[in-house]
Structure formats: C-alpha cells, structure tokens
Amino acid sequence: MDIGAVMNTMRDPAGIPAQPVIFQVLMVLTWVLHIAFVHLALGSAGLAIYAFHRRAAGGDWARLSMAMTKVAKVCVSLLIVLGVAPLLFTQVIYDPQWYTSNVLSGRWAIAFIFTLIVGYCCWFAFYHANREQTKRQVGCYAWVALLLFCLDGLIMHALSYQALLPAKWMSWYAPGGVVDTRGAALHAIQWPRYVFIMGLSVPAVGVYLIAYAHYFAPRTDREAGYLAFARNLGKRIARWGFALSMLPMLAWQLDLPAGTGLVAQPVGWLILAGLALMAIWSGLLSDRTNGYMPAAGGLLLLSLLALWREIVRIRYLRPFGYDIRSYHVNPDWPSTVLFFLTLAGIGGLVGGFYLTLLYQAGRNERCYDADRYVARLATGAVSVLGVWIAAFFAYGFVISVRDSFN
Ligand code: HEM
Missing domain, CATH: 1.20.58 (Methane Monooxygenase Hydroxylase; Chain G, domain 1)
Structure with a gap:
C-alpha cells in the first residue's frame, strides 16, 4: 500500500478556503502563544509547589507560593483557549495525519480531556487551600495536578509525533495483521523532544519572575525586598534553566533521522545558540535592564522552536509525497x-x-x-x-x- 497516496486521499475533498501557506503561518504563530502559556503554567506550578514546601524556612517563600499558584491557575485556562487555534489550523492542512494519530490513540485522546479537568480541579483545590498556615498535606493536590498536566503534555506530544510517522501506522493499527481498534497505546514518544519542550517551563518562570518584579515596581504594597528576591530568583532560574535545556535539545538534534537532512538544517542549531545566549545574558542582567527584555528574548526563542517543529514536520512527511502546497483550494x-x-x-x-x-x-x-x-x-x-x-x-x-x- 502506498501510504502517501492514502494520506492525500484522506484530505478533505471539499478543499480548503484559502492558500495553505496562510493556514501554515497562522498555525505556527498561534502555537507560540499556546506553548508560551504551557511553559508559564508548568513553570509557575512547579515553583509554587517548591515555594510551598520551603515556607518553613521563612522569608518570602509563602507569599511567592501564593502568587505563583494564581499565575498557574490563570495560565492553564489561557493555554487551553490558546491551544484551540493551532488545533484548528493543524486540522485544516494536516488533517490526514492529525486524525489518524488521534484514532490510533483514541483512548488517550479522550483521557486527555478528563485528566486535564481533574488536574485543573486539583489545582483549584490547592489554590483555595494555599494560605500561610495551611497544612503540608494540601501540597498533594498540587502534585497530582502537576503530574496530570505533564501527562497531558505527553499525550499532546505523542499525538504530534505519531502524525509524523505514517510508515508505522499500519503496524500500529493491525499489529501482526490483526486489527486492534482499541486505541489503547501511545505508540511513539521521542523523549528528548518531549523533555526539551516541556523543560523550557523552567527558564520560562525565570524570565517571568524578572518581568514580575519590573511590573510591580511602581506599587507600594509590593515591598522592594520582595521584588528583589523575586528578580534574583528569576535570574538564577533563567540562567540554569536555559543552560540545562541545551542538553535535551542536543539529544533531540542527534535523534533526528539521517535521511531527512534535518541535522544539517541551521534552525535547530540556532535554537541551541539562542539557549546559550539567553543563559549567559540572564546571568549578566543588571538591575537597570528593562525587566521585560528577557521575556521578549524567550518569546523569540519560542518562535524559532515553532518554526523548527514545522520544518521537522515538512521533512518527515516529504518522502511520502505529502506537501500542503498541493492541497486543493476552493476559494471562499x-x-x-x-x-x-x-x-x-x-x-x-x-x-x-x-x-x-x-x-x-x-x-x-x-x-x-x-x-x-x-x-x-x-x-x-x-x-x-x-x-x-x-x-x-x-x-x-x-x-x-x-x-x-x-
Ligand atoms: C496541560 C495541558 C497541555 C499541555 C501540557 C500541552 C503541551 C503541549 C506540548 C508539549 C506540545 C508540543 C508537542 C510536540 O511538539 O512534541 C503541544 C502541542 C500542541 N498542543 Fe498542547 N498542551 C496542553 C493542552 C492543550 C489543549 C487543551 C489544546 C487544545 C485546545 C492543545 C493544543 C495543542 C496543539 C494544536 C499542539 C500542536 C499539535 C501539532 O502541531 O501537531 N494543547 N502541547
């Protein structure tokens, strides 16, 4: 069976209402917003939990924990809303891949929604209970929520990655020639890619803290000492976060399939260089530097990542004769x-x-x-x-x- 012909046949026979490249650009741009809030949600959730357990040490940890709990609460809702746009654009130009991948892991695609709901409810429970004198056990809600969010990221990753491997679809659909319609497995996970993308949550909360201190500087109810604490912590987290992210990114680069020419592609290496630059810069930030600048640098890096994901997708699908430019356009x-x-x-x-x-x-x-x-x-x-x-x-x-x- 020619899987390339199958993919092209599975396209929507009605065609698409405008040039495919328009959907492609919108998909890449809107994904940047989605993943930025994924990073901020996971990063602030992680920091909220860490700060919660350090409350006993005194200082500003309790206050920081409560602030980060609120940030994560808002970010989860934003990451969900902002995930819809790239989802719709993916379904327009990569419908054969996206739907096949979802059907092959149908139970997980459905479990994604329930685990997200349970995780978010747990986070709200933690949000309501996280006060200065709360018992330590309340932290369990937060741990469950964070683990479920990470599982959701894993499901999203598997759905994205399986869509790139059409040569394996038949072996997943009918292993050994016997059809298995349960959709019970996550068939393919590329750990370096998953760990890299999810791990960017660490530097994300670092640059957020720097911006946070800058934003609240004019307010008298946020003491200078607390803001300095947040800014210095942010600088440290950002520096280490960007530096450590280089490891899974490098592992992802080395895991790319040889025939695709992706290893020689400059964008992947540019991301590595960007991570190194951000790590060095975060360490050198002076108190006079505008606090929003590191966040702007982080967003630039995420745009490169979004572009890189799309280049990777194009190169994986090209040998099968799948090219979005040949999608039938029915102008509307x-x-x-x-x-x-x-x-x-x-x-x-x-x-x-x-x-x-x-x-x-x-x-x-x-x-x-x-x-x-x-x-x-x-x-x-x-x-x-x-x-x-x-x-x-x-x-x-x-x-x-x-x-x-x-
Ligand atoms: C806690 C919840 C979520 C987490 C942690 C998460 C995380 C991620 C990650 C890590 C990726 C990149 C996967 C990869 O490239 O390997 C991704 C992609 C994506 N996510 Fe999410 N996500 C979440 C919720 C959502 C929701 C609710 C939606 C939709 C409403 C959504 C829509 C998307 C889309 C469309 C993509 C790109 C798929 C593709 O291009 O193939 N995500 N997400």
Whole structure:
C-alpha cells in the first residue's frame, strides 16, 4: 500500500478556503502563544509547589507560593483557549495525519480531556487551600495536578509525533495483521523532544519572575525586598534553566533521522545558540535592564522552536509525497475576509483594550481611573464588537436564505 497516496486521499475533498501557506503561518504563530502559556503554567506550578514546601524556612517563600499558584491557575485556562487555534489550523492542512494519530490513540485522546479537568480541579483545590498556615498535606493536590498536566503534555506530544510517522501506522493499527481498534497505546514518544519542550517551563518562570518584579515596581504594597528576591530568583532560574535545556535539545538534534537532512538544517542549531545566549545574558542582567527584555528574548526563542517543529514536520512527511502546497483550494473570499477582519478587530482592538486596561490597572494599587486613551479604546472595542455581532448574524442569515432557495 502506498501510504502517501492514502494520506492525500484522506484530505478533505471539499478543499480548503484559502492558500495553505496562510493556514501554515497562522498555525505556527498561534502555537507560540499556546506553548508560551504551557511553559508559564508548568513553570509557575512547579515553583509554587517548591515555594510551598520551603515556607518553613521563612522569608518570602509563602507569599511567592501564593502568587505563583494564581499565575498557574490563570495560565492553564489561557493555554487551553490558546491551544484551540493551532488545533484548528493543524486540522485544516494536516488533517490526514492529525486524525489518524488521534484514532490510533483514541483512548488517550479522550483521557486527555478528563485528566486535564481533574488536574485543573486539583489545582483549584490547592489554590483555595494555599494560605500561610495551611497544612503540608494540601501540597498533594498540587502534585497530582502537576503530574496530570505533564501527562497531558505527553499525550499532546505523542499525538504530534505519531502524525509524523505514517510508515508505522499500519503496524500500529493491525499489529501482526490483526486489527486492534482499541486505541489503547501511545505508540511513539521521542523523549528528548518531549523533555526539551516541556523543560523550557523552567527558564520560562525565570524570565517571568524578572518581568514580575519590573511590573510591580511602581506599587507600594509590593515591598522592594520582595521584588528583589523575586528578580534574583528569576535570574538564577533563567540562567540554569536555559543552560540545562541545551542538553535535551542536543539529544533531540542527534535523534533526528539521517535521511531527512534535518541535522544539517541551521534552525535547530540556532535554537541551541539562542539557549546559550539567553543563559549567559540572564546571568549578566543588571538591575537597570528593562525587566521585560528577557521575556521578549524567550518569546523569540519560542518562535524559532515553532518554526523548527514545522520544518521537522515538512521533512518527515516529504518522502511520502505529502506537501500542503498541493492541497486543493476552493476559494471562499467572504469567509477569509471575515476571518481576518475578526482577527484585527476582535483580536487586535478588543484584545488590545483588555490587555492595556489590565496592564495599567494592575500597576496601580489604588482606585484605577482610565485615561482618555484607554477610554477611547473602550469605545472602539464596544463598537467593533457590535459591528462584528451584526455582520456575523447578517452573513449567516444571508447564506441560510440563499441556500434554502437553491
Ligand atoms: C496541560 C495541558 C497541555 C499541555 C501540557 C500541552 C503541551 C503541549 C506540548 C508539549 C506540545 C508540543 C508537542 C510536540 O511538539 O512534541 C503541544 C502541542 C500542541 N498542543 Fe498542547 N498542551 C496542553 C493542552 C492543550 C489543549 C487543551 C489544546 C487544545 C485546545 C492543545 C493544543 C495543542 C496543539 C494544536 C499542539 C500542536 C499539535 C501539532 O502541531 O501537531 N494543547 N502541547
């Protein structure tokens, strides 16, 4: 059986509504946001637990633990919401691979949702119980949550990785010629890739702490001593985190299959160089350096990683004759225009308004008064939202009426 022909046949016969490269770029960009919040959630959860167990040592550990518990709580919800966009784009251009991989591990794909729900509930239990005088046992909730989140990352990884190995699908579907429809196994795990991507959570919480100290500097209710503690801890975690991440990244590089030419590809090595640079820079940061800069450097590195994952996917699938550029395009301009206008209007203006508002309000410990600029943004956001809802329903109504007469 020619598995390449099978993959191309499994594509959506209706085609896709715009050029495949548009979906590819959006997939890579939106994945950066997803994984950034995965890293921050896991990193802050880990630090919250560590700080919780160090409370007895005194100092600012109890306070840091409570703060990081809140950060993880918010980040889990954001990583879920922001995971939807790359999921949809993957399903548009890599539908044969993604669905096959999900069906081959069907039980795990479904277990992913339940374990995420249980893990998140456990985190909330920890969040409510994590106070200065709480008993040590409360930490169990947090451990269970963190382990379940790591399991979810493993499931995500296996689903992504199995999708790259079409030559093995038949042996997983019908081992020894006997069909096994249980979907009970995670068939392929590339440990260096998993450990590297998940391990970036450590430097992520480091650069976050540096930004955290910078952000709260104008507030008088966050004492300078506590912020200095957070910043110095962040510098140490970032330095060691970036440096240690080089090991699994190197192992991933050396684990890449020879025939794909990936080892000679510069982007993978550029990531390694980026990790080294970030490790050195984090150690040299002076107190005058803008605290947001290391986080910006981290995001740049994540963009390289997102690009690298896509290069890896293209190279793994190329020998099977799978190329997204040959996907049948069935242009649908109105929906494409609606999509981009939504992205700019709702994502840009409404999202921009919320972010500006939250940023400014959070830096102010007293009653917050929006300035004229934010007030104008608010008016713009509400107007755009109104126009968007009207256009959405009008468009749907016109299409339904037109279809019912055809
Ligand atoms: C705690 C929960 C989660 C963790 C720890 C996690 C972690 C990860 C990791 C590590 C990867 C990269 C895998 C690899 O390249 O080897 C990944 C990819 C991905 N995740 Fe998540 N994730 C979580 C939840 C979600 C959710 C809820 C969604 C969707 C709503 C989602 C959507 C995606 C998508 C679409 C990809 C890329 C798949 C691909 O390109 O093949 N993730 N995630």
